[in-house]
Amino acid sequence: MSNMILGKHEAEWHRQVPITADLQALKEICWINPGYVPVSQAVLDSPLSMADIRDASDRLARFAPYLMEVFPETAATGGILESPLRRIDRMQAALERAYGCTIPGSLWLKMDSHLAISGSIKARGGIYEVLKTAEDIALRHGLPKPGDDYRVLAEDRFRQLFSQYEIAVGSTGNLGLSIGIMSAALGFRVTVHMSADARQWKKDLLRQKGVQVVEYAADYSVAITQGRKLALQNPMCIFIDDENSQTLFLGYAVAALRLAEQLRREDIPVDAQHPLFVYLPCGVGGGPGGVAFGLKMVFGDHVHAFFAEPTHASCMVLGMATRLHQAVSVQDFGIDSKTVADGLAVGRPSGFVGRLMEPFLSGCYTLSDERMFRMLAQLVDTEDIRLEPSALAGMWGPVLSARDPAFAGYIARHGLQAAMPRANHIVWATGGSMVPRAELDSYYQKGKSLS
Ligand SMILES: *Cc1c(COP(=O)(O)O)cnc(C)c1O
Numbered sequence: 001m002s003n004m005i006l007g008k009h010e011a012e013w014h015r016q017v018p019i020t021a022d023l024q025a026l027k028e029i030c031w032i033n034p035g036y037v038p039v040s041q042a043v044l045d046s047p048l049s050m051a052d053i054r055d056a057s058d059r060l061a062r063f064a065p066y067l068m069e070v071f072p073e074t075a076a077t078g079g080i081l082e083s084p085l086r087r088i089d090r091m092q093a094a095l096e097r098a099y100g101c102t103i104p105g106s107l108w109l110k111m112d113s114h115l116a117i118s119g120s121i122k123a124r125g126g127i128y129e130v131l132k133t134a135e136d137i138a139l140r141h142g143l144p145k146p147g148d149d150y151r152v153l154a155e156d157r158f159r160q161l162f163s164q165y166e167i168a169v170g171s172t173g174n175l176g177l178s179i180g181i182m183s184a185a186l187g188f189r190v191t192v193h194m195s196a197d198a199r200q201w202k203k204d205l206l207r208q209k210g211v212q213v214v215e216y217a218a219d220y221s222v223a224i225t226q227g228r229k230l231a232l233q234n235p236m237c238i239f240i241d242d243e244n245s246q247t248l249f250l251g252y253a254v255a256a257l258r259l260a261e262q263l264r265r266e267d268i269p270v271d272a273q274h275p276l277f278v279y280l281p282c283g284v285g286g287g288p289g290g291v292a293f294g295l296k297m298v299f300g301d302h303v304h305a306f307f308a309e310p311t312h313a314s315c316m317v318l319g320m321a322t323r324l325h326q327a328v329s330v331q332d333f334g335i336d337s338k339t340v341a342d343g344l345a346v347g348r349p350s351g352f353v354g355r356l357m358e359p360f361l362s363g364c365y366t367l368s369d370e371r372m373f374r375m376l377a378q379l380v381d382t383e384d385i386r387l388e389p390s391a392l393a394g395m396w397g398p399v400l401s402a403r404d405p406a407f408a409g410y411i412a413r414h415g416l417q418a419a420m421p422r423a424n425h426i427v428w429a430t431g432g433s434m435v436p437r438a439e440l441d442s443y444y445q446k447g448k449s450l451s
Contacts, residue, residue: 005332006324013333019321023366024333026311030365030406031321035358039300042359048246048253050297056128056250057257063131066150067117070185074116081123083111085262085426090382095395098378101402105423110259112430113387118178119434120343120388121252121287126169126178128251129240134162134186159187166191166237170224172283173198173342174431179240180211191237193227195220197338197345201436219337220284221329221348242284243326243350252290256298259426270299273419279397280428281390282307282316282364283346285353291428296360304410307364308393310339310372317364319349326351340369341390343431362410367396370450377447386440387432394427401425 003010014021022029043049064079074081085108092107115123134153138144141161144152152158166189169179176192183190191212194203196219203213216223224242231239242248263270270276278295280288285307292305307316312335319325329348330337337347372392379385379392400407401423411417432440 003334006328013322017321019317020333023311023314023318023330024335026335026368028311028365028367028371029314029317030363030400030404031317032363032406032410033320033358033361035320036362037359039296039360042296045359047356048250048293052246052250053253053257053294053297057254059132059135060128060251060254062135063150066153069151070154071117077116080258081116081127082258083113083115085110085259085266086383086385088379088383088385088427091379091395092398094378094382095375095399096402098374099399099403101399103398103402103425104420105425107398108424108426109383109385110426110428111385112255112428113385113391113432115433118174118181120174120178120431121291121428122174122178122343122431124255125245125248125251125286125290126175126240127182128254129245129247130167130179130182130186130188132247133167133238133240134188137161137165153186162187163189164236165189166231166234167240168193168227168231168237169240170220170227170242171195171198172220172223172345173202175242175343176206176211176213177202177434180206181209184209184211191227191230193223193230195223195345197342199342199439201439205434220346242286243348244352245286246352248286249290249293249353252287253294253297255291256294259295260298268424270302270424272302273422274302275416275419275423276303277397277401277423277425278303278305278428279394279425280305280307281341281344281393281430282309283313283344284348285316285350285357287430288428289350289353289357292357293360304362304414305360306362306397308397309364309366310341310344310393311366311368312339313337313341313345313347314364314366315346315349316354317366319351319354320358320361320364325349325354341372341393342388344390344393363406365397365400365404367393371396373443373447374450375447377444377451380444380447385429386435386444387429388435388440389443391429391431394429397427398425
């Protein structure tokens with residue numbers, strides 16, 4: 001008797017959606033999205049547009065003087081949180097040696113790992129949503145007036161105002177850090193509902209900042225469900241919903257405008273002759289979805305976005321391939337969602353992101369935790385850059401672009417072969433700089449022991 005999964009025999013799933021068999025077997029896969037269409041067509045059904053991204057970008061600009069004042073480490077960038085883009089050609093050579101391939105074009109690292117305030121990609125969406133929340137509340141109280149300097153928000157009267165509200169969030173760790181630190185700085189009361197896999201140092205750091213941390217024995221979906229339920233009972237509580245928030249998504253999407261500027265400064269063209277490939281570690285989907293969506297708005301068909309997931313937490317590819325999105329979890333298919341990759345240990349994808357990204361996303365792939373660790377050590381050895389394991393998930397993409405048959409099919413179908421030697425590959429490094437050094441060292445040792 002075959003297993004029943006969501007009302008269908010397992011064998012039936014394997015026949016209808018063959019990738020599900022490989023995902024269940026925890027194989028590393030590369031899935032090309034059959035729903036991908038040209039941007040001109042994809043935008044027709046999109047609930048969000050470039051105008052929304054510009055609005056988010058403008059809001060962040062309004063807050064820049066405030067951030068500079070409250071977080072002096074952001075002064076160097078004028079209160080704008082942005083990460084370096086770095087060429088990593090020694091790593092490119094190391095990957096080519098280790099995996100016996102030639103990666104066509106140039107390899108870059110987008111170092112969100114080193115974003116100010118919270119050291120991960122969550123500093124984009126999480127901080128943006130807290131700032132927007134603060135602005136909405138302040139505006140309801142008539143302040144600041146348009147054109148006012150947002151530094152006033154650091155004054156006592158605003159801290160008093162914000163302290164009447166509570167902000168709550170469910171998190172595997174990094175979102176909690178971003179939202180906790182930013183909310184506490186503004187004067188909000190904050191509760192972070194944390195899943196079992198969240199690191200002790202993150203809980204400690206948050207408590208140090210006056211954040212209430214509620215711990216759950218279960219995974220992320222339970223933490224977020226419980227958090228949402230508790231927050232609903234309190235009318236002064238604002239729940240930041242990682243699975244459904246357009247605001248978070250737009251905060252992430254602003255990255256695209258900034259990256260476009262960085263590429264211009266570096267004289268890196270993105271056009272038919274110079275395709276841009278971007279590889280984004282994916283948990284619930286908001287971070288990578290927002291960035292990829294933004295990039296599609298800016299660069300259209302010349303950018304090719306791929307999501308990277310751990311073999312044990314392949315929720316987005318499962319949701320997209322079955323087209324069930326948030327109605328399916330990896331656990332339904334007997335996959336445990338256990339991975340060392342913080343932020344990626346997610347069993348159920350965001351349906352909002354999955355559906356929105358259906359026509360925009362080029363594909364998804366999965367990789368083992370061991371592979372993340374090995375590449376983590378390689379990056380230290382070649383470039384002296386220390387990241388957390390999740391941040392290496394994107395690093396496998398350029399290797400796949402060079403040697404995976406499904407990826408080769410994608411390149412051929414889109415007529416990209418001739419341009420590949422001029423391609424740019426951006427690996428989105430999503431976190432690492434806040435991780436305690438001893439923990440980073442133990443990741444490195446683990447990677448070396450596996451090499
Ligand atoms: C949260 C996170 C991601 C993925 O973001 P989602 O919005 O959950 O998909 C990737 N890497 C790190 C380090 C993260 O913290």
